[in-house]
Amino acid sequence: MNRFILTAMMTAALVLGGGYNEQHAQAETTECTEITSVPFTITNRGVYCLKQGLGTNITSGNAITVDSNHVTIDFNGFILGGKTAGPGSDAVGVYSVNRRNITIRNATIRGFARGIHIEETSDGASSGHVLEDNFTDQIYGVGIEVEGQGIEVRRNKIVRTEPGRFTAAIGIFVRNGEDVVVENNFVSGVDASNSAIGMIIISSGMVQILNNSLFDIGGNATGDVSGILTQSGDTVIRENVVHSINNNDGNFGITGDVCVDNIVRGVFTNDVSCTFEADNVEQ
Numbered sequence: 001m002n003r004f005i006l007t008a009m010m011t012a013a014l015v016l017g018g019g020y021n022e023q024h025a026q027a028e029t030t031e032c033t034e035i036t037s038v039p040f041t042i043t044n045r046g047v048y049c050l051k052q053g054l055g056t057n058i059t060s061g062n063a064i065t066v067d068s069n070h071v072t073i074d075f076n077g078f079i080l081g082g083k084t085a086g087p088g089s090d091a092v093g094v095y096s097v098n099r100r101n102i103t104i105r106n107a108t109i110r111g112f113a114r115g116i117h118i119e120e121t122s123d124g125a126s127s128g129h130v131l132e133d134n135f136t137d138q139i140y141g142v143g144i145e146v147e148g149q150g151i152e153v154r155r156n157k158i159v160r161t162e163p164g165r166f167t168a169a170i171g172i173f174v175r176n177g178e179d180v181v182v183e184n185n186f187v188s189g190v191d192a193s194n195s196a197i198g199m200i201i202i203s204s205g206m207v208q209i210l211n212n213s214l215f216d217i218g219g220n221a222t223g224d225v226s227g228i229l230t231q232s233g234d235t236v237i238r239e240n241v242v243h244s245i246n247n248n249d250g251n252f253g254i255t256g257d258v259c260v261d262n263i264v265r266g267v268f269t270n271d272v273s274c275t276f277e278a279d280n281v282e283q
Contacts, residue, residue, distance in 0.1 A: 029074035038063040038080065045070040055081035059089045063112070066096035075107035075134075083111030087140045087164035092117045098125035107134040113141040113164055120147035120176055131156060140164025143187070145173040146180070153182045160189045167194035168223070171214070177204035188215045194223035196246070201230040201256075209237045209256075218246035227264070230256035237262060237274070253282075 032049035038056045042048060045068050056063050063080055064073070073094065080093050093109040096102055097119040109115040115136035120126035126148025135157045136143040143158035151174075158171040171187035174180055180201075187198045196218030201207050209228060218225030227242035235257040242253045244266040252273055253264035259274035263281045271282035 028076050032074065035064065035073075039065070041065040041067055042071055042073075043067050047072045047074070049074045050076055050078040050080070053079040053081065055079070055084065056091075057084040058082065058091045059085045060091055062092045062095035064094045066094065066099055066102050069100040069102075071099075071101075072103040072105070073107070074105050077106050077108060079108045079110055081110045083138060085111060087162065089113050089140060090165055093136075095119070096126075098122055100126070101128040103130040103132070104134060105130070105132045108137065109134065109139070110137045112139055113166070114145055115139045115142070115158075116144045116146075117142070118146040118148060118151070124149065127151070130154075135159075136161070138162060141166045141168075142170045142173050144171075145175065147174075147176045149178040149180075151177060151180045153180070153185065155184045157186045158188070158190075159186075161187075161191070163192040163194075166192075168192050168196065170197045170200055171217075172199045174199075174201045174204055174207060177201065177207055180204060180207045181210065182207070182212065183210040185212045187212065187217075190217045191219050192221050192223075194221060196221040196223075196225050197229050198227045198242070199229070200226070201232050201235055204230075204232040205234045207232065207235045209235065210239060212240045214240070214242045216244045217242075218251070221246050225251040226255060227252070227267070228254045228256065233257055236260070241265075242267070254280075 029049045032047040038054050092114045093112045094116045127150045129151045131153045133155050138160045161169045169192035171190045190196045198214035198217045214227045225246040237256045237259045239261045242264045252270045253267040254272045256274045258276045260278045264271040265283045272280050
């Protein structure tokens with residue numbers, strides 16, 4: 001068989017496979033405590049990993065709960081699936097509350113109302129987290145939501161965030177954050193019946209939003225739509241690309257505090273509205 005045809009057939013098979021054991025190519029963590037089924041609760045510090053794809057049809061609670069400090073979870077590119085529960089689900093893919101130094105990497109999380117949710121219910125109780133190189137797909141509400149101090153959200157890919165139990169859909173949500181960096185993330189296809197937001201920062205201080213790419217936000221939304229929306233002071237929004245935001249009246253490409261060197265295109269209503277602006281490109 002012609003080797004070019006064979007290569008095309010192999011590529012198509014990988015794309016169309018779609019099972020829980022689909023895996024993205026990357027370095028694999030093998031020295032770890034394997035998570036073999038979900039729901040699963042982590043109660044001891046250490047390194048945990050997936051060595052196969054896992055799925056659940058829970059409609060509430062969490063597929064993986066981190067109930068310890070100093071925990072790393074490496075998904076090794078495998079899927080954590082909750083899509084069978086449908087858009088009415090209130091379940092979370094990975095959840096922790098009031099914990100320190102949690103790293104979540106290389107996950108593919110599909111379905112669920114929230115893909116990853118790091119919560120803080122007591123001031124100063126959540127800190128030191130790193131969320132990197134994760135992929136959320138068809139989340140019915142919020143792709144990644146974090147609260148706490150000293151958090152990095154980097155190189156994640158959030159696609160097809162859709163309406164479910166919530167009327168709004170959000171790609172990345174930072175709430176009650178302090179010293180947070182949101183960097184080099186890709187957000188595409190955030191849509192909802194009401195409001196749709198690529199990234200939102202609320203009740204936070206010293207947040208940097210750097211080098212992110214956001215596309216196709218709120219195509220069918222009838223409410224407020226924003227590419228990047230900050231409702232906090234001390235926020236720097238720099239070198240981001242925002243493209244194709246729903247053109248309803250009152251929608252914004254970027255709204256915030258300090259906005260420098262951003263590119264905003266295809267918004268049609270309000271491109272950039274910041275307290276301080278410099279060298280932004282609005283088209």
